[in-house]
Amino acid sequence: ETGVTQSPTHLIKTRGQQVTLRCSSQSGHNTVSWYQQALGQGPQFIFQYYREEENGRGNFPPRFSGLQFPNYSSELNVNALELDDSALYLCASSQGLAGIEETQYFGPGTRLLVL
Amino acid sequence: AQKITQTQPGMFVQEKEAVTLDCTYDTSDPSYGLFWYKQPSSGEMIFLIYQGSYDQQNATEGRYSLNFQKARKSANLVISASQLGDSAMYFCAMWGSNYQLIWGAGTKLIIKP
Numbered sequence: 347e348t349g350v351t352q353s354p355t356h357l358i359k360t361r362g363q364q365v366t367l368r369c370s371s372q373s374g375h376n377t378v379s380w381y382q383q384a385l386g387q388g389p390q391f392i393f394q395y396y397r398e399e400e401n402g403r404g405n406f407p408p409r410f411s412g413l414q415f416p417n418y419s420s421e422l423n424v425n426a427l428e429l430d431d432s433a434l435y436l437c438a439s440s441q442g443l444a445g446i447e448e449t450q451y452f453g454p455g456t457r458l459l460v461l
Numbered sequence: 462a463q464k465i466t467q468t469q470p471g472m473f474v475q476e477k478e479a480v481t482l483d484c485t486y487d488t489s490d491p492s493y494g495l496f497w498y499k500q501p502s503s504g505e506m507i508f509l510i511y512q513g514s515y516d517q518q519n520a521t522e523g524r525y526s527l528n529f530q531k532a533r534k535s536a537n538l539v540i541s542a543s544q545l546g547d548s549a550m551y552f553c554a555m556w557g558s559n560y561q562l563i564w565g566a567g568t569k570l571i572i573k574p
Binding site: 379381387388389391394396401402403404434436438446447448449450451452453454455457 | 492493494496498503504505506507508511513514552556559560561562564565566567
């Protein structure tokens with residue numbers, strides 16, 4: 347069984363640029379969530395995709411957008427990068443929507459540095 | 462709204478000792494679940510253990526167990542016989558509204574040889 351994978355592992359961008367992060371969900375999982383984790387803090391929910399539709403969104407501006415593909419892989423796009431976007435971006439997959447027992451399994455993350 | 466509180470920013474523990482990491486939560490939902498994750502310095506968030514609010518027994522997974530006290534709204538993680546590889550950040554989490562996991566601030570655990 348293949349776990350959650352993310353690419354790239356590290357990325358350096360400059361302010362104002364655009365970035366695309368990619369995630370492949372664990373086999374059999376149809377739900378993908380994205381989180382931003384600043385240094386020394388807990389993860390912050392960006393959004394969740396279920397069967398190619400955005401299913402929930404946290405307090406992030408519209409320049410954070412995403413896609414989920416028919417194979418349930420996903421992309422996170424961030425436009426007009428700001429210095430505060432520097433963080434670890436975590437992708438998590440689960441078998442279904444968030445029931446109380448639904449466990450999310452995480453990828454290794456992408457470390458984004460905005461200069 | 463749901464809330465998770467972890468009051469221990471950091472802990473030092475001697476190798477082979479047991480360690481308890483605290484987690485208290487707040488929710489008005491009658492049914493809920495609590496998760497613990499481990500995050501090594503590499504960054505990956507690793508699922509450790511789950512406790513459902515209606516589970517009759519405390520959850521256990523190998524060296525990990527959960528001391529669940531529903532009336533006190535606490536779900537403390539107990540690691541028995543700690544190892545050097547247990548050094549990491551540990552997060553407590555639960556499902557909130559809007560399909561998101563609500564996270565505590567985390568506890569940095571350092572195991573001393």
